[in-house]
Amino acid sequence: MQIYYFTRSGRSQKIAGELAARYGVQAEQIKDGKDWQGIGGYIKACYVAIKGQSLPGVYKIPGEDSPIALVFPIWAGTFPPVVRQFISAVGRERIICIPTSGGSKLKDRGGFSKVIDLVGANIAAPAEL
Ligand SMILES: Cc1cc2nc3c(=O)[nH]c(=O)nc-3n(C[C@H](O)[C@H](O)[C@H](O)COP(=O)(O)O)c2cc1C
DSSP states (O other): OEEEEOOSSSHHHHHHHHHHHHHTSOEEEOBOOOOOOHHHHHHHHHHHHHTTOOOOOBOOOOOSSSOEEEEEEOBTTBOOHHHHHHHHHHOGGGEEEEEEESSOOOSOOTTOSEEOOEESSSOOOOSOO
16 A cells, blocks of 8 residues: 655644554655645635646655555645646546545545545544555
């Protein structure tokens, strides 16, 4: 199992860390080099997500050999731009998609090997992938 995450406020990172510890691997961060902090960052993040934008990411290229668990926050009902790019680079069929959110489930869920929604204030790493 390979574990990847993108995070703005740490919730997805925590889940990825728990999964990585369980599988004895490193949780690999996906970075986009942007500053999404503060209210300005939040509004910008909603805007680019709604527009369906993609952004190039910096991350370790995943190996071909094992499935990929991808943990990330839902932004405006959909993928953050760098997550959208990662998914299209890697291919949905190799990805176990683990969106974290305050209240919504992922809408665009077709093609992934699995989708495990982690919804609400209290989320925990899924017992099984
Ligand atoms: C720009 C932005 C948009 C969001 N949009 C949604 C949303 O549409 N539905 C929802 O339930 N939560 C939404 N959230 C809440 C996050 O998905 C949730 O807090 C997530 O677990 C944060 O993960 P992180 O700490 O790894 O960044 C949004 C958060 C941000 C920053």
